Amino acid sequence: MPVEKQAGEAQTSIRAAFLNHLTHTIGRTLENSTPLEQYRALAHTVRDLVMEHWITTVNSYRDRDLRIVSYLSAEFLLGPHLPNNLQNLGLTQDCTAALSTLGLNFSEIAVQEPEPGLGNGGLGRLAACFMDSLATLQVPAIGYGIRYEFGMFRQEIRDGWQVERTDKWLQFGNPWEIPASDACFSVGYGGTVEMVTDESGRLRPLWKPGQCVRGVPYDTPISGYQTNTVNRLRLWKAEAIESFDFQAFDTGDYMGAVREKLVSETITKVLYPSDDTPEGKRLRLQQQYFFVACSLQDMIRIHGVRQRPLNEFHLKWSVQLNDTHPSIGIAELMRLLMDVHDFGWDEAWEVTHKTFGYTNHTLLPEALERWSLPLFAELLPRHLQIIFEINRRFLDDMRQRFLNDDEKMRRMSLIGEEGERSVRMANLAVVGSKAVNGVAELHTELLEEETLHDFYEAFPKRFSNKTNGVTPRRWLMLCNPALAGLINESIGTKWHTELDELRGLEKFAGDQGFLDRWEKTQHATKAELAKYIQSTTGIAVDPASMFDAQVKRIHEYKRQHLNALHILSLYCQIKAQSGLTMTPRTFIFGGKAAPSYKMAKLIIKLIHSVADVVNNDPDVRGQLKVVFLADYSVSLGQRVYPAADLAEQISTAGKEASGTGCMKFQMNGAVTIGTLDGANIEIRKEAGEENFFLFGLTAPQIGDLQRGGYRPRDFYERNPLLREVIDGLQNGRFSNGDRALFAPLVSDLLDRDSYMLLADFDSYSTVQEEVGRAYGDSPRWGRMSVLNTARSGKFSSDRTIREYCRDIWDVPVMSRT
Ligand code: 6GP
Secondary structure: OHHHHHHHHHHHHHHHHHHHHHHHHHOOOOOOOOHHHHHHHHHHHHHHHHHHHHHHHHHHHHHHOOOEEEEEOOOEOOOOOHHHHHHHHOOHHHHHHHHHOOOOOHHHHHOOOOOOOEOOOHHHHHHHHHHHHHHHOOOOEEEEEEOOOEOOOEEEEEOOEEEEEOOOOOOOOOOOOEEOHHHOEEEEEOOEEEEEEOOOOOEEEEEEOOEEEEEEEEEEEEEOOOOOOEEEEEEEEEEEOOOOOHHHHHOOOHHHHHHHHHHHHHHHOEOOOOOOOOOOHHHHHHHHHHHHHHHHHHHHHHHHHOOOOHHHHHHHEEEEEEOOOOOHHHHHHHHHHHHHOOOOHHHHHHHHOOOEEEEOOOOOHHHOOEEEHHHHHHHOHHHHHHHHHHHHHHHHHHHHHOOOOHHHHHHHOOEEOOOOOEEEHHHHHHHOOOEEEEOOHHHHHHHHHHHOHHHHHHOHHHEEEOOOOEOHHHHHHHOOHHHHHHHHHHHOOHHHOOHHHHHHHHHHOOOHHHHHHHHHHHHHHHHHHHHHHHHHHOOOOOOOOEEEEEEOOOOHHHOHHHHHHHHHHHHHHHHHOOOOOOOOEEEEEEOOOOOOOHHHHHHHHHHHHHHHHHHHOHHHOOOEEEEEEOOOOHHHHHHHHHHOOEEEEOOOOOOOOOOOHHHHHHHOOOEEEEOOOOOHHHHHHHHOHHHOEEOOOOHHHHHHHHHOOOOHHHHHHHOHHHHHHHHHHHOOOOOOOOOOOOHHHHHHHHHOOOOOHHHHHHHHHHHHHHHHHHHHOHHHHHHHHHHHHHOOHHHEHHHHHHHHHHHHHOOOOOOOO
């Protein structure tokens, strides 16, 4: 039969290519190779296949001469490439079969892939989902970012505390990347700006940087799902212009001979492990400018290759700023156009402000980036001049429109005058962009009404909402093959690229036979996670218990400690009433804390202390188990999302911009307990109120309570169970008698409680009781689970990317039919 013959051919050629790479690329025989070496040979094999599509894509884009989307992001949290690329190529089964003829197991080889940890959390993972959708929808796009030598730290747990270890993901090379030496650029820092007369007698500013580094691009192919499209992710590495100083070496200054190399390479050495809070000021600003300057020079180069005049730059490029990290690009494009390409101010501004779009990802005031003026002046003196001039013109304009409202001018200025003078990057991003968006309905509303209200009044049309999404290829098909298989069998495969098709599952939600299969599938996935938990933590958990998961960065606003307080309250109830039975639950936590964020680290310790108490008390009789999975990552997420019954999305209302974990859980059939925050609101709307467990204060109620003088101690005094828990934390009951350990947490909760845990505790506990009852009612729970998956179509990143293409980037997407 021809089809089988074809399949046979694919296997044979994969097998031959693999053996070839093992010998010629890795230098090993099959018998004496390690699984890591086998992984590397296999990665090269698959990369070769992807590269063939890459070449055709480049040609087809050139012929179509379309506008290119340029996605500028300081983070790309990609996750493993190998299984994803195989899935996109439709070769997973052939590859598995080819390896088994050699006595090798695909899964054992695939787990060898070191995960590139080039992001902190939501923002970086969103960029990766967007790259997947852009390629799948065949949109010409380049992702630009930084090739950090050390990515996000590896998290180890010692005695319940987080310990950070260096992530050496490049230690054994990276088979997925290709250095592109033909597109290196120089990037300057510091120095002076002088006024010089040019050949035509014009007086103009000339920036003479004090230091220059070279940016070298490394390209990773990003394949689309079952298309021939492969887009480019171009990450920049910093190198010295001259990496070795022979003169210094000759005079015996051996350290001096390599100093420039060291200083330059520091710029892309390490990812800042902070989510939502700026830190490491100077180097971080250097990093931001570095990758943006390289990327814009690269875009101008490509524009030249396409033989286009530069005043058409905005017609051929749409540049998206993933938060403010790349927003220095606005001043840099102005500089390149004026100082290098002889544009006048108006001409340069016309191009610049039509080029950029800005996505905001957080409302937390401490996360809005500002750079102190002296630092900015020292590193980027010419850019500061340009920013001052943008600001002068902008404020002149606003003063006329708002009739000298000084207070408003002070708020809108690109320069903050309160405390140390600073450049406000969000203001620059809004003023210099054609479009500004938030990442969920509530978030956009709060941007418009509060955080960026003055700008919204001035430019209402510039603002829009683009609710986030996640790629169903990685977050359902790849991570949950059993459930994906059941769905394929039931409704076909169109949902892979048209996620709304999942609605077809609704008709099975009342079909007991189907629900049994659904539950059986989920049980098997939970059993796999249970095995992983046992092998990594030594804790035995029961796959028949409810898997209740909260995996995300550790932050006070995300309120992992509210979850912990609730577990302690269940524990206290079990202790107080012998014989009390409750729905057995396994609480699963995972996430990293920024190394400098003390309270987040204490929350990790708290979770471990709760686990110690609960898991080891015979009175609990296995009804409750608590596990913390160390070193949360994309790969670990791929294990947890499919195995969860209940998803905890319990942030203080108004604080989580969107959340994307909630979408991954929903797609995999978990039911959510959550507040009216971020994308929860839209998830509940889609899933139906009866399929979502809602609790807690709303964003306006939180605001009112805060303004009205919130007194957390009143809540503590009114609720005896809460009091017992907090007293226990205070008197050492949950910390082997150590009274000091949780004192900072307790005093914060009782005296400040900025994230309103105590105000929401009662409502959370009540709804959790209802969750327990619902889980006990299998047909009800099964129905809720199926309906959550069936109604998750909106949260595909394909939908999000279509909206960006239509409303902001003005580029067509390819229809697949
Ligand atoms: C995150 C937001 O916290 C999260 O709610 C959102 O889903 C995600 O971005 C994607 O939009 N923000 C960040 O990770 C961040 O670093 C500056 O914001």
